[in-house]
Amino acid sequence: MKHYALSFLLIFIGYTSIFAQTINVILDTDIDSDVDDVGALAMLHTLADHGKVEILGVIVTSDDEYAPACTDAINHFFNRPEIPIGVEKGIPLQHISKYTKEIAEGFPKRIQTYEDALDATTLYRQLLSDADDQSVVLISIGHLTNLAHLLKSEPDDISPLNGIDLVRQKVKLWSCMGGMYPEGKEANFYRPDPASTVYSVENWPGDVVFGGWELGGEIITGGLFLQQYLDPTNPVFQAYKLYNNFSGRQSWDQASILYAVSPDKGYWELVREGHCQVHPDGSNTWIPGKPGKQAYLKKKANPTEVAKIIDALMVGIYRPSF
Template sequence: MTAEAKVPVRVILDTDMGSDCDDAGAMAVLHALADQGEVEILACIYSSEKNQFGPGCIAAINQYYGRGEIPIGAAKGDEVGDPRNDFLEAIASDAQRYGHRVRTCDDVPDQVAVYRRALASAPDRSVTVISIGHTKGLLALLHSGPCDFSPANGHGLVALKVKEWVVMGGAFPVEERPGWNFGANGSARYSRALVAEWPGAVVFSGYEVGSDIITGPCLQGTPDDNPVKTAYRLWDNALENGRASWDQTAVLYAVRGTGEDWELCRGRCEVEDDGRTTWQVDECGPHAYLVKRRPAESLTLTIGDLMARPPERRGVSSR
């Protein structure tokens, strides 16, 4: 008797692509896991409002892995985000090299519309939201009203459709100063409400989890038209120097669960007004944070292998 096939994890990825190169690394891990049948990527959301080229970079990465059809949504304001532009414009504007069609935020719908459409069409309690960027867009989703895709308001839609929210943010159990995703670039005013209002399970991959998992050189042997390789080369030459794998850890857990990689410490997280996280231990709490079960060197090899894996769908027409 053969084992029953495992249903791929349905994922929406929310990223502030451009603030760091680990967002590109996280997308490489996600696509490699999709190539192995472990995950289905429902949509990608660009959560920064300070650089218009994020969707183009996301589209180039999706195209490289043969999934150019994945819906992309983007934040449309001018309040939250990081204008840093080491690699976004260079990748987004080079359609000849990367073969994608999207360039800027103007080329894609609003993030809330894409979220609602992806969630509405998914089975109940089946979607994992992975956020490795800003918090404003997810709070806007919670506060959204009924639309053509669903009669439910945002809270109701998330409660009905989302199985788990996996977020790279905070530091645990004690965060001494506000971190990047919850506290910087205008996000702090949204982070506290988002965590407090989220109607379901939340797992945090804190700053401490990925800070000593250094990847980047693993991409040196990949093709020159790999946009993830380009992102690491242009971001402080992380292709040679390496960079912490904060966002990759969130993706790895979201798709594979705890396994041999992680333990979960359960409790309740609250976010202060400045974006700093505080933690209360509670075995029955709605929140958890990741703790490494394997040494950083071992997780570096796992994540690096996934980042460097050749796309299995390369050459598939998706334009």
């Protein structure tokens, strides 16, 4: 009997340790103009397949009319059709992407049109309200319009907390792809909505780690390895083919995913001394000072080695050492 009791105890410990490692992620993405958002979403699905993350929801911060359906089609492909998708409602739409329409129309999905997606602020509030305290990692890999709307949201039927208090209570980390460090001007911060960047960075009540343009620019993924490893029936294959026919692409968004899920692996150095000031035009400056709630990532590991890990996760290969 003692033997059985010990076995059950070890199984129980094994299960609890697996669950303890699961990171609850909300992804906020501008999946349209660049293809690194597709790579980032594919990474999350691989990590979800291995119990490393749970994808609570995806906020699509894009005016590309096919962006939410494209996202939904990718989620369906990876057998997670239930993942809710939110968008900013009532905005003029356009189509600029090299791949969203083709992915949306070429793969099974639930969301047929932009209008089928949920309201981003409502979804943000619902996901956070439903989550345990300090349990959510929010990863933003686009511009910050919907995040600012969340922060500015008032108490409602979903939660008695306003947006800032809801974030303070539920979110343990914001991993933000945005800005340049120690200073510069980067697209997520300045295009098309720098005011939302200023508001979000100034009012975020918790810990935030920025991954700047200079970081992902040196990490090239999505090239021949992806072409050779993936099947053409995979939407990730199709997106990278349509984008630049596997010429390789910088990995800004994937870097912020990798940090968020493996902050202790030492791929980058954390610069904690100071804070990020965003100027009205969306450019930014790191102001040196005492360590606070903000930090930015600085190159440490060889970008070629980091690229191998990201490429592996993008095609479905997972190692605990990642």
